Amino acid sequence: MTLSNLLIMLIVLGCNSVAYANSDLTNEVKKLSYGKDKKIQLQISNEKTIEVTISKTMKGNGIVKFGSYGYVTVFDVHDNGFVYGGEVLDIDVLDIDKDGIKEIIISGVINETSDEGEVLDSYSAVIIYKFFDGEFVKVFSKSPIEISYFKEG
Numbered sequence: 727m728t729l730s731n732l733l734i735m736l737i738v739l740g741c742n743s744v745a746y747a748n749s750d751l752t753n754e755v756k757k758l759s760y761g762k763d764k765k766i767q768l769q770i771s772n773e774k775t776i777e778v779t780i781s782k783t784m785k786g787n788g789i790v791k792f793g794s795y796g797y798v799t800v801f802d803v804h805d806n807g808f809v810y811g812g813e814v815l816d817i818d819v820l821d822i823d824k825d826g827i828k829e830i831i832i833s834g835v836i837n838e839t840s841d842e843g844e845v846l847d848s849y850s851a852v853i854i855y856k857f858f859d860g861e862f863v864k865v866f867s868k869s870p871i872e873i874s875y876f877k878e879g
Contacts, residue, residue, distance in 0.1 A: 751778070751817045755790065755801055758782050768792070768819060770857050771827045790817060795862045796876030798832050798853070808871050811835030811848065815873070823856075830855040830862065836870055 751768075758764055761784045768778045776793035788801025800815045802808065815834035822829050832853045837845045851869040855862040855876060862876050 751819065752814055755780055755788060755814050760784050774857070792830065792862065796874065798874045800832065807839060809837050809839055811837055815851065827857050832874065838870065
């Protein structure tokens with residue numbers, strides 16, 4: 727499957743909700759209290775389940791860690807030049823190319839802010855990871871800042 731086909735499927739399917747074990751991963755991030763962690767099991771394929779840890783700091787940042795593979799900064803209300811529109815980026819775990827292995831899609835709006843916290847500009851962000859040969863590989867990234875940190879290669 728080509729990257730353009732993958733993106734077309736992503737647009738057609740939309741990235742408004744994420745299912746893991748009949749629940750919503752994005753909402754789990756929103757509901758988690760500051761200074762807390764939560765662990766869940768995420769099924770990537772029929773054969774592969776990974777532990778996901780959601781963490782939120784007292785300062786207003788938060789990550790979703792995908793096992794030992796890496797993590798994504800998905801929650802940011804701590805103004806350090808950029809904050810996320812709606813506070814949380816969407817986390818979609820979908821089999822968008824119908825190969826039996828779910829991809830991780832991170833999407834949302836990232837706002838660039840002034841020292842006073844005024845929004846200067848807004849950017850759309852989309853990052854897609856595919857599980858391949860025992861690791862997550864970034865197959866697409868459009869973001870004004872680095873928000874994902876996965877072991878690659």
